Amino acid sequence: MDHDDWKARQILYSLRQGRLSRREAFTALRTAGLSLAALRLLGGSAWADAAASGAVGPGGIPLARPNRPVKLPVFKDPIKSGLKPETGGTFNIFNYADYVDKKLLDAFAKKYDVNVQVTTFDSIDQAITRLATKAVRNMDVTEITSNRLAQAVAGKLLQPINKDYIPNLKKNCWPQFMSPFYDVDAQYTVPYTIYTTGIGWRSDKVSEDIPKLENPWSIFWNAEKYKGYVSVLDDSREAIALALLYRGEYDINTEDPKIIDKALQDLLALSGICNPKVNITGYQTIPEGSCWLGHNWSGNMLSGVLAFMPEGGDPTQIQYWCPPPGKGPIQNDMWAVCTDAKKPVLAHLWLNFLLDEDNAYHNFVDYNGYQPPLTSITPERLVDSKLIPPNLQSTIMTPAQLGPDSLQEAALTNDGLKLWQSAYARFTGG
Structure with a gap:
C-alpha cells in the first residue's frame, strides 16, 4: 500500500x-x-x-441527476432481518392529506393490530422543516420526494431500509426503482407514485385548445378572462419551474440568480393577469368548478375524475396536457422510514403493503389517481378496462419516460435551495 x-x-x-x-x-x-x-x-x-x-x-452529498446517480451515505445499520412486527399502540404516518385511501389505512391497522394515525403536511418543504425541528415526533414513515431525499439523509431524518421486509419492491416495481439515480441500491426508499407536471383545465370554461398552442405554458400569462379561476401549484420547485419552462429554460435545477429572478418576476406578473390561487387541490377545485385552469400534477386530474367528481359532473370536460419526455417535469414520490420510528419493523411492512399489486391498484383507481410504478399497471390495461377516460390518457406513464434524459427536479446545493425558497416566498408573499 x-x-x-x-x-x-x-x-x-x-x-x-x-x-x-x-x-x-x-x-x-x-x-x-x-x-x-x-x-x-x-x-x-x-x-x-x-x-x-x-x-x-x-x-x-453530491447532487444526483438522472445521468449522474449517487449512492447516499449510511449513518446507521438497517434493522436486522427476521424481527417480529410491533403491535398495539399507534403507527404514525407523515404524508400529504388525501393521498392514501382510508380503506388501506384501516386494512393495515386491522392486519397488524395497531391504530393508524396520519399527520399531514402541505408541502415537502414543510415536511422537512417539521421533521428537522422536531415539530412532529415519533413518525414511523414519511412520504418524501427525490429532490429533498439527500437533505433528509444528511440531517439523519431517515434510516436505511432492510429490503428483506419489502419483497414487493423487486417483485412488482419498475426496474428503475431497484436502484434509482437519487438513491443508488435503494438504500432508503421505495417508490409510491409517479406523475408528470402539466396543465389541467375544464374544456367547458377554457376556450383555447391548449395542446395546439405554440407554447402551452403561455396560457397562464394570457388568462385575463379566467381571472380568479386559475391556480398554480403550491410547491417551491414546481411554481418556479413553471416560469422557467414558459421562457424555454429546461434546466429546472438551475442556480443562476438572474434566471431565478426572471422566473420570479414572471410569476409575480400573474397576480395582475389572472390572480392565481396557490394550492395543490386541483383534484377537487377543477371538478367542482372553482378552478378552470390550473398548473397541475397528472394525478390530480385523474383523481378528480375517479374520486372527486361531483354528482352530475361531466368527466369528459376535464383535460390534461403535459410536454413530451425531456421537455417537462416527471417526478415520483416515495416512502422512507423515519430515524426515530417507534415501530421500525411495522414501518418496513407498511412500505411492502403499499407495493402489493392489489393494494397499489385500488389505492390508485379507487382513490388518489396517482399511478404507482408497478409493472402490472400499464396504459393498455387501464384504457382497455375503461378505467381511464380517453380525455385523460395523457396522465399515464411508462418506464421509458424515466431515462437519463428525463427532466426531473433534483437536489440543489444549500445556496441553490435558499435561492429557490427565497424566490418562492416572495411569490407567495405577493
Whole structure:
C-alpha cells in the first residue's frame, strides 16, 4: 500500500467513525494533495466528481441527476432481518392529506393490530422543516420526494431500509426503482407514485385548445378572462419551474440568480393577469368548478375524475396536457422510514403493503389517481378496462419516460435551495 492510499484510507476510517464529515474528508484529501482516484475511496466517481466541481448539497452529498446517480451515505445499520412486527399502540404516518385511501389505512391497522394515525403536511418543504425541528415526533414513515431525499439523509431524518421486509419492491416495481439515480441500491426508499407536471383545465370554461398552442405554458400569462379561476401549484420547485419552462429554460435545477429572478418576476406578473390561487387541490377545485385552469400534477386530474367528481359532473370536460419526455417535469414520490420510528419493523411492512399489486391498484383507481410504478399497471390495461377516460390518457406513464434524459427536479446545493425558497416566498408573499 503506497503512502497516498494509506492516507486516503485513514481519512476514510475517520469519516466512518464519525470524526469527520464528508465535506471535511474532501478538504483533508485535497489538503494532502491526493488524487481523484483517492477520492473515489469515499464513495465512487460521483463523489469524486462532486468534490472536484463543488457540486454538492447538504452534508456534502453530491447532487444526483438522472445521468449522474449517487449512492447516499449510511449513518446507521438497517434493522436486522427476521424481527417480529410491533403491535398495539399507534403507527404514525407523515404524508400529504388525501393521498392514501382510508380503506388501506384501516386494512393495515386491522392486519397488524395497531391504530393508524396520519399527520399531514402541505408541502415537502414543510415536511422537512417539521421533521428537522422536531415539530412532529415519533413518525414511523414519511412520504418524501427525490429532490429533498439527500437533505433528509444528511440531517439523519431517515434510516436505511432492510429490503428483506419489502419483497414487493423487486417483485412488482419498475426496474428503475431497484436502484434509482437519487438513491443508488435503494438504500432508503421505495417508490409510491409517479406523475408528470402539466396543465389541467375544464374544456367547458377554457376556450383555447391548449395542446395546439405554440407554447402551452403561455396560457397562464394570457388568462385575463379566467381571472380568479386559475391556480398554480403550491410547491417551491414546481411554481418556479413553471416560469422557467414558459421562457424555454429546461434546466429546472438551475442556480443562476438572474434566471431565478426572471422566473420570479414572471410569476409575480400573474397576480395582475389572472390572480392565481396557490394550492395543490386541483383534484377537487377543477371538478367542482372553482378552478378552470390550473398548473397541475397528472394525478390530480385523474383523481378528480375517479374520486372527486361531483354528482352530475361531466368527466369528459376535464383535460390534461403535459410536454413530451425531456421537455417537462416527471417526478415520483416515495416512502422512507423515519430515524426515530417507534415501530421500525411495522414501518418496513407498511412500505411492502403499499407495493402489493392489489393494494397499489385500488389505492390508485379507487382513490388518489396517482399511478404507482408497478409493472402490472400499464396504459393498455387501464384504457382497455375503461378505467381511464380517453380525455385523460395523457396522465399515464411508462418506464421509458424515466431515462437519463428525463427532466426531473433534483437536489440543489444549500445556496441553490435558499435561492429557490427565497424566490418562492416572495411569490407567495405577493
